Amino acid sequence: MIKFENVTKIYPGMSSPAVDNLSFTVPTGEICTIVGPSGCGKTTALKLVNRLHELTDGNIYVLDKRGETQNVLEMDPIVLRRSIGYIIQQIGLFPHCTILKNIGTVPQMLGWDDARxxxxxxxxxEMMNMPVEFLDRYPHELSGGQRQRIGVARGMAIDPPVMLMDEPFGALDPINRTLLQNEFLRLQQEIKKTILFVTHDIDEAIKMGDKICILNTGGHLEQFGSPANILARPANKFVEDFVGADRALKRLNLVRVEEAMNAHPPLLQATQNVEQAVGFMVEQGIRSAYVVDAAQTLKGYVRVRDLKGKTGWVGEFVEPAATTIQMTTSLKDALSEMLVVDYANVCVVDAQNRVRGLIDTNMIHEAVLKSAAIAEGEEE
Structure with a gap:
């Protein structure tokens, strides 16, 4: 949990506040994105949590590892900062230290031994899908996306309950940015951290946030709520303009593939007889089907037209799938991927490449309509 209670920050020599009487609560285990125009106090609000900047007025509370609520003003600033994960756009890896030493910076300060x-x-x-051999490399030997993953890993080193992320993917190219966003959302399902996430991009705010905090110039809170509710009912003209006119399209970022997919698609076994497979596909009314092994691992796909008149086993005729999608992928990214490969449907897999479902454009359309209806109902 992170709670802002009437928080104000006025910098010395300034007559107007950078953050103005800000109040909101981030529930435990959720991501709250802070978004707004330049100069609205996004980063200032973030830095008030770990007291890199001191509050002028108000209180901020966080839940510690023991599950106890702590007022950050009553904590030693050094102890506070070492207990909170902090990830920034510039990453800030020490160039003269190995990746191991970079990740181990705060644990070493806390007295952890080398083995731990x-x-x-x-x-x-490994959690970041990187080989352990990278631990002995230096930052300049890694790509930008790899360095950003290490920055996230370093922020998680002591398993902090609270994490602060200041435009963590902002410096990456669009492909790596989307990739890391998706990877982090998948990871968040496992780690369930309470996160404040600063971004200038409303699409990223919608995609990454369980809650969104929209600030205006001077750190004034315009609206706080779930992405679905903000898209359904903008609080005022500022929010409406900031979110943009394409709110229906932005809903694609709200729903994950796992919420829209067919979790029981028609599948073929690689060891299945070809004649049986053709009969199955004709019966199901499908022109192609994905093929799995006994462990449900995806092997590829086959088409009816390629199997007709053939004998043998399905596995002998498998074509590799051009793409797959993770369950945590947003419908926006899923639709984009489907358009790129020109597939009517795409196989949904888990981290072990086991088939978990199937997604197509009709399912995406139905899920967006359902999301809109739910959001409207919650507001009434």
């Missing part, structure tokens, strides 16, 4: 630091670092790089 190594174990935690290995666990984190």
């Amino acid at each position: 630091i190594r174990r935690r670092a290995e666990e984190l790089v």
Whole structure:
């Protein structure tokens, strides 16, 4: 939990506040994105939590590892900062230190021994889908996307209950940015951290946030709520203009593939007889089907037209799937991927490449309509 209670910040020499009487609560285990125009106090609000900037007035509360609510003003600033994950756009990796030493910075300050630091670092790089061999490399030997993953890993090193993220993916190219957004959302399902996430991009705010805090110039709160509710009912003209006219399209970012997919699609086994497979597809009224092995691992797909008149096993005629989609992928990214590969449907897989479902354009359309109806109902 992170709670802002009438928080104000006025910098010395300034007559107007950078953050003005700000109040909102981020529930435990959720991501709250802070978004607004330049100079609205997004980063200032973030830095008030770990007291890199001191409050002028008000209080901020966080839930610690023991599950106890703490007023940040009553905590030692050094202890506070070491207990909160902090991830920034510039990453800030130490260029003269290995990846292991970078990840182990705060654990070492807290007195962890080398073996414990190594174990935690290995666990984190694997969590980031990176080989443990990278721990002995230096930052300049990694790509921009890889360095950003290490920045996230370093912020998670001590398993903090609260994390602050200041435009963490802002410096990346669009492809890597989308990739890391999706990876982090998948990871958040496992780690369930309470996160304040600053961004200038409303699409990123909608995609990443369980809650959105929209600020105006001077740190004034214009609207706080779920992305669905903000898209359904903007509080005022400022929010309406900031969110944009394409609110219906933005709803594609609200729904994850797992919420819209067919979790029981027609599948073929690689060891299945071709004649049986053709009969199955004709019966189901489908022209193609994905093929799995006994462990439900995706092997590829086959088409009826390629199997007719053939004998043998389905696995002998499998074509590789051009793409797959993770369950945590947004419908916007899923639709984009489907258009790129020109597929009517795409297979949904988990981290082990096991088939979990199927998604097509009709399912996406129905899910967006349902999301809009739910949001309207919640507001009434």
